[in-house]
Amino acid sequence: MGTSxxxxxxxxxxxxxxxxxxxxxxxxxxxxxxxxxxxFGVSSTTAVRALNDLVAEGLLVRRRGLGTFVADPSDRTAxxxxxHRSGVVACIIxxxxxxxxxxxxGVESGCSERGLxxxxxxxxxxxxxxxxxxxxxxxxxxxxALHQAVEDRVDGIILYPVRGAPxxxxxxxxxxTSCGPSPGAGICPAPSTATSPWxxxxxxxxxxxxxxxxxxxxxxxxxxxL
Amino acid sequence: MGTSxxxxxxxxxxxxxxxxxxxxxxxxxxxxxxxxxxxFGVSSTTAVRALNDLVAEGLLVRRRGLGTFVADPSDRTAxxxxxHRSGVVACIIxxxxxxxxxxxxGVESGCSERGLxxxxxxxxxxxxxxxxxxxxxxxxxxxxALHQAVEDRVDGIILYPVRGAPxxxxxxxxxxTSCGPSPGAGICPAPSTATSPWxxxxxxxxxxxxxxxxxxxxxxxxxxxL
DNA sequence: TCCAATTTGTTCGTATGTATT
DNA sequence: AAATACATACGAACAAATTGG
Numbered sequence: 001m002g003t004s005x006x007x008x009x010x011x012x013x014x015x016x017x018x019x020x021x022x023x024x025x026x027x028x029x030x031x032x033x034x035x036x037x038x039x040f041g042v043s044s045t046t047a048v049r050a051l052n053d054l055v056a057e058g059l060l061v062r063r064r065g066l067g068t069f070v071a072d073p074s075d076r077t078a079x080x081x082x083x084h085r086s087g088v089v090a091c092i093i094x095x096x097x098x099x100x101x102x103x104x105x106g107v108e109s110g111c112s113e114r115g116l117x118x119x120x121x122x123x124x125x126x127x128x129x130x131x132x133x134x135x136x137x138x139x140x141x142x143x144x145a146l147h148q149a150v151e152d153r154v155d156g157i158i159l160y161p162v163r164g165a166p167x168x169x170x171x172x173x174x175x176x177t178s179c180g181p182s183p184g185a186g187i188c189p190a191p192s193t194a195t196s197p198w199x200x201x202x203x204x205x206x207x208x209x210x211x212x213x214x215x216x217x218x219x220x221x222x223x224x225x226l
Numbered sequence: 227m228g229t230s231x232x233x234x235x236x237x238x239x240x241x242x243x244x245x246x247x248x249x250x251x252x253x254x255x256x257x258x259x260x261x262x263x264x265x266f267g268v269s270s271t272t273a274v275r276a277l278n279d280l281v282a283e284g285l286l287v288r289r290r291g292l293g294t295f296v297a298d299p300s301d302r303t304a305x306x307x308x309x310h311r312s313g314v315v316a317c318i319i320x321x322x323x324x325x326x327x328x329x330x331x332g333v334e335s336g337c338s339e340r341g342l343x344x345x346x347x348x349x350x351x352x353x354x355x356x357x358x359x360x361x362x363x364x365x366x367x368x369x370x371a372l373h374q375a376v377e378d379r380v381d382g383i384i385l386y387p388v389r390g391a392p393x394x395x396x397x398x399x400x401x402x403t404s405c406g407p408s409p410g411a412g413i414c415p416a417p418s419t420a421t422s423p424w425x426x427x428x429x430x431x432x433x434x435x436x437x438x439x440x441x442x443x444x445x446x447x448x449x450x451x452l
Numbered sequence: 453t454c455c456a457a458t459t460t461g462t463t464c465g466t467a468t469g470t471a472t473t
Numbered sequence: 474a475a476a477t478a479c480a481t482a483c484g485a486a487c488a489a490a491t492t493g494g
Contacts, residue, residue, distance in 0.1 A: 006481060032459060043483045048460085056282065064460040065490035091346075101327050108348045112367070117374065120317075120346035122334045141338070148343065232462060258478060269464045274479085290479040291472030 005143065007042050011050040013147065019059060019070055030060060030068040090119040090149035093160040094138060100160065107158050121145045233268050237276040245285060245296055256286065256294045316345040316375035319386040320364060326386065333384050347371045 015031075024030055031039075036047035051068055054060045062068045091107050093100050104120070111118045123142035142159075149157050241257075250256055257265075262273035277294055280286045288294045317333050319326050330346070337344045349368035368385075375383050 008481080034459080043485095045484080046482060048462095049481090051460095062460060063490085065458075065492075067459060067491095104346075105348065108346065112347065118346050120330075120334065120344050121338060122331065234462080260478080269466095271465080272463060275462090277479095288479060289472085290470065291477075293472095293478060 005140070005147075007040070008046050008050040008053065009147075011036065011040055011042070011047070012053055015050065015054060016059065024070045030070055032067060087115065088117045088119055089158060090121070090145070091158040091160075092121050092123055092142060092145045092149070094122070094142065095124040103160055119149065121148075233266070234272050234276040234279065237262065237266055237268070237273070238279055241276065241280060242285065250296045256296055258293060314343045314345055315384060316347070316371070317384040317386075318347050318349055318368060318371045318375070320348065320368065321350040345375065347374075 018024065033044055033047045033051060036042070036050065037044050040047070051060060051062060055062055059071055060068055061071045089107075089111055091104065091111075093104060108118055121141075123138050123145055146157065146159070244250065259270055259273045259277060262268070262276065263270050266273070277286060277288060281288055285297055286294055287297045315333075315337050317330065317337075319330060334344055347367075349364050349371055351363040351367060372383070372385075
């Protein structure tokens with residue numbers, strides 16, 4: 001299955017990404033709720049909920065008897081997007097041991113030097129007694145944090161991922177979405193030392209060819225340039 | 227009555243009117259979706275829709291397992307609403323030792339539980355060699371972080387202040403400013419055990435009489451209610 | 453004008469999952 | 474452990490609006 005969370009959320013994410021990727025023309029017919037229900041294998045109720053949520057967001061317009069359309073960009077609430085920098089970087093870390101604290105300190109100082117604000121969240125969820133990590137729950141929180149970061153239109157995401165859970169799908173999807181109208185936002189994978197490009201620590205940075213600030217990269221244990 | 231139209235619309239109108247008539251107390255239990263479904267003779271789906279719409283309007287708050295409540299009057303500005311509540315809390319900590327990490331973890335988890343995003347910044351500046359704190363510089367960073375938090379219109383500020391530097395002036399000033407249009411933002415000082423109200427750990431929270439979520443307060447080592 | 457097809461709008465009843473007390 | 478209450482999801486049905494024959 002996809003990643004996590006409610007179906008209507010995933011549908012919303014997917015559609016948002018597609019609209020951001022300019023796969024639809026404003027004013028042109030979008031998709032019917034029946035197409036949605038077939039394509040995602042959900043009930044009509046769920047499809048309708050996703051569409052209505054996106055209408056509430058101002059992304060779509062639905063006209064009874066006609067269909068569902070992509071809203072006029074002018075009507076879409078203030079999305080200069082690529083031009084405007086939020087000045088915020090999200091840092092999503094799993095766990096708060098000594099090493100993670102070190103990483104966080106480095107990230108904080110790197111952001112502070114550049115006048116960036118820092119969203120911090122910890123995706124680790126520990127089982128009450130054992131102290132062990134609860135991986136499924138942590139993964140869910142990681143996904144949720146990524147999702148929120150995208151919705152907040154952060155300029156960059158520093159991700160210290162949940163152990164042993166690369167989950168490239170979410171990341172790619174996130175990258176596609178966060179990009180918005182600006183072309184070529186890149187995923188900067190960790191260096192080749194890592195087996196998975198996401199297993200050590202990685203960074204998404206918004207904008208074409210944008211590189212992660214070196215001090216931040218260094219804090220993540222990524223020696224070389226990304 | 228019977229203003230024609232959808233049932234969920236009529237339910238919304240009725241509930242809106244009742245809230246406006248002050249028939250419910252903010253924070254007090256409102257109605258369950260089951261009560262709605264009985265009282266209006268509609269299905270649960272319809273009741274849920276009405277309630278969720280009112281949540282989107284900022285009039286109600288629903289908490290799973292608890293119930294549906296009337297939102298804080300300060301939070302519902304009758305407008306699209308999202309502009310007023312940022313859903314962000316700033317956490318300004320000095321230093322990142324084991325204890326600070328513990329505090330930060332608690333704050334993060336408290337915020338996460340409530341769907342709040344967390345601005346994190348560390349005001350400690352270490353002298354390159356000694357490892358000692360540079361107090362004047364740290365104080366400056368703390369002030370700057372406070373001001374930025376105010377400018378960002380965060381909903382709350384968690385402050386673990388620079389050691390031995392209460393500096394009530396800035397804090398009071400911050401409190402006054404952070405209030406913005408909403409009157410009576412309060413400073414919630416630490417309990418009497420502390421010599422200075424700001425020496426242990428304190429919290430600003432936006433809105434009149436607003437209290438810090440207990441789990442966050444607990445993470446700050448503030449046992450009792452603020 | 454009427455009809456038929458398409459598409460959204462609303463509502464129903466039920467079921468299951470999850471969080472809180 | 475049980476009761477309560479919200480969260481999500483399903484599938485079906487009918488109503489209302491639009492378009493084109």
